[in-house]
Amino acid sequence: MSSSTAAERGTGPDPAAMAALDSHWAAAPTLRNWFATVDHKRIGRRYLVTAALFFGFAGASALAMRTQLAGPEAGVLSAREYNQLFTMHGTAMIFLFSTPMLFGFGNFLVPLMIGTRDMAFPRLNAFGYWVFLFAGLFMWASVPAGAAPNGGWFAYVPLTDERHTPGLHLDVYTLGLLFLGISTTAGAINFIVTALKLRAPGMSLNRVPIFVWAIVATAFMVLFALPVLNLDNALLFLDRRFDTRFFEPERGGNVLLWQHLFWIFGHPDVYIIVMPALGIVSAVLPVFCRRGIVGYPLVVFSIVAIAIISFGVWVHHMFATGLPQLSYGFFSAASTVITIPSGLQIFAWLATMLFGRIVLSVPFLFVVGFLVTFVIGGFTGVMFALTAFDQQTTDTYFVVAHFHYVLFGGAVFPILAGIYYWLPKITGRMFDARLGRWAFWLVFLGMNLTFFPMHVSGLLGMPRRVYTYSGGLGWDALNVLATVGAYVLAVGLLLVAIGVVHALRRGDPAPDDPWGGDSLEWATSSPPKPYNFAVIPRVRSLHPVWDPATAESTGPGADEDRILAEGRRTLFTSEFDGRPERAVEMPEETLKPLVAAVGLLVLFLGLLFAWYWIAAGSGALVAGTLATWLWPPHRAPEEAGMTT
Incomplete structure (x- = not known):
């Protein structure tokens, strides 16, 4: 197995072609170009930084809440x-951290992993970030x-209608x-078009990196799931603003x-998050195991299976709402079945x-931390698939413990592993390993100290969504432990x-290539x-950087149709x-994505404040x-077939 880069194995294109590529792709460091960039790497970095800032705001909110709950009757x-x-x-x-953060990794890495020069729609990519x-x-x-929104991130009606929650709070939520x-x-x-049409020559579907498979499966899930949420929010906004009463039984x-x-x-x-x-x-x-992943086809199958089955389990969130008992059996079974493809990956x-x-x-330490916490979260998830157990623990802190083990353990630990793993590629700088190990142990211990006691307090009857509680109920010490853990966790994340x-x-x-990685980035x-x-590689293996034949395809004598130095060009390939x-x-570079996003911002502000003429x-x-x-831009006839 070799981990040397293509640049170390061959000279690549001649200096004239390199200079042509630089002239076509490099942007002058001006203020206009900072706002107008369509480079997927810069946009990916912006997603990562912006999502991290929103994570900081949300984390500070969590610390304030844990401080409030540290003792009974706190003020x-x-x-x-x-x-x-x-x-x-x-x-x-x-909505503002998990998915955008992971899409930030996708923006930066997917074109690099599949051997292309940008996303399929660079301007749409910039528009999405703004x-x-x-x-x-x-x-x-x-x-x-x-x-601010004040009805919980789930915004259940009728608590969130205009009568019970007046003001702009839930209008901010629905419009946001x-x-x-x-x-x-x-x-x-x-992501879907990029992964299907811009892969390097030779990268057939059985050679696509698993990370790219995961991003594409997530993208398809977004396209099917998000319209339902948009409809829900639109109906609630219409109820609140125009008295349409979609959710009021007295009016149908x-x-x-x-x-x-x-x-x-x-x-x-x-x-979609995980x-x-x-x-x-x-x-x-x-x-960091120095070998290809075991069971690549099964892992890909599990990704696709999870993406499909996940649409058939939603009612296990509603086992306490009085739906027909027969339906519970079907959704309980589906909620149990989805553990099988998840287990395949484990x-x-x-x-x-x-x-x-x-x-x-x-990075490997954070992966191990993920495995431990995610398995615990998955185990309690199987418990919730059982209707009787779910009905006993619904709306208790046991639920809070479960979904934090799944989402923090299942998303934040891998995100931190990805930050340390790809930081040298993103920044060109190495991190301090000793500081990274301290960060891991504080995050791991803080996370478990914060959320594991919530299992016990939930079983002792502590309800969710309460801002205070009476003393002497057996919850005091558990809440102190959870609050101490939250501060330890915050210190660990600060060290990151x-x-x-x-x-x-x-x-x-x-x-x-500081790690001896196997994929094209x-x-x-x-x-x-x-x-x-400089030369779009010709892929001949699932692990192209470990494959000498793939490296030779970017060396001396590379095909001219893979250098493409005549303009800002890349290669379309078959699906x-x-x-x-x-x-x-x-x-x-163009300012149009920014202008369109600013127009949308003004539109939603107009809707929020009922300035409909401004909207x-x-x-x-x-x-x-x-x-x-x-x-369509005006192009010479010979260029007519080269537009995206």
Whole structure:
């Protein structure tokens, strides 16, 4: 097995071709180009940083809530303040951190992993980021204004209708998620087309990295699940603003309609969050076990199976709502069946560790932490699939413990593993390993100390969604432990941030492939050039960087149709077997995505404050911007077949 990069094995294209690539792809470091960039790597870094900032806001909210709950009858937060922080914490962690953070990794890595030069729709990619940023600011700006969402991240009616929750609180929630959904949908479409049409020649479907499979499966889930959430939020906004009463039984509505629509989205969303994180684990683990992942076809099958089955289990969130008893049996069975493909991945990772030669690095430590916490969360998840147990523990802190083990253990630990694993590639700098190990142990111990006691307090009857409680109920010591754990966890996460900043400022220069990785991002420089690959590789293996034949395809004598130095060009290939089809021209920097996103921000602000004439005007601005954006450019006849 060789871990040397293509640059070390061959000279690549001649200097004239390299200079041509630089002139076409490199952008001058101007203020305009900072706002106008369509480079997937810069956009991916922005997703990562922005999602991390929203994670910091949500984490600070969690610390405030845990401080309030550290003892009975505490007065740190009022009920009104607690409800707003509680709702924004959950909403931000689910919608503004987890999926955007993982999509940030996808933006940076998917084109590199499949051997292409950008995403399929670079301008749509930039538009998606600006919409995500503005939607997040739209929602977080409501906190200092005292108008933040306050009905929980699940926003159950009738508690969230205009009569029970007056003011802008839930209008911010519904409009903010509708706004954000535009970004998520745009990103999902982009990932699917990129993975299907821009893979390097020879990268057939059985050679696609598992991380890319996970991103594509997530993208398909988003396209099917998100419209249901958008419909739910639109109906609630119409109920609140225009008295349509979709959810009021007295006027022909149905209260449970909200829950059905929300959880038809909400349970697949658990896997929308976790699936790319599982892809990170499958990317990191083989490198530090020094062998390919065991059972690659089964792991891919499990990803596809989870994506499908997850749409048939939503009612296990509603076992206490009085639905027909017969239906419980079907959904209980489906909730149990979905553990089988999840277990396949667990056993594949364990077998890879068993048959490999483990290297104890910081990314590998976070992968092990993920395995421990995710298995605990999965075990309690199987318990919730049993109707009788679910009905006894519903709306208790046992549920809070379960989903934090699944989502924190299943998403945050892999995200931290990915940060340490790809930080040298993203920044060109190495991190301090000792600081990384300290961060791991504090995060691991803090996470378990925070959330494990909640299992016990839930079994002792402590309900969810309470801002205070009476003493003498047996919960006091457990809440003190959970609060101490939250602060230990916060210190560990702070060390992660310090480690990233330290690497950027004082880290040693990173080699192109510091870990001996197997996928194509490690065949580029650290950080990658604007065009990613001087020569688009011809892939001949599932582990192209460990494969000498793939490396030779980028050396001297590389085919001219894989250098493509005549413009901002990359290669279209066939969907299944990666056969070259044609070269396509990629768009240059433009401000149109930013202008369209600003127009949408003004539109949603107009809807929020009932300035409908402003909303209509900004809608016209968005439509005009999209018209100029999509207007085909004038090209010479010989270039007519090279536009995306």
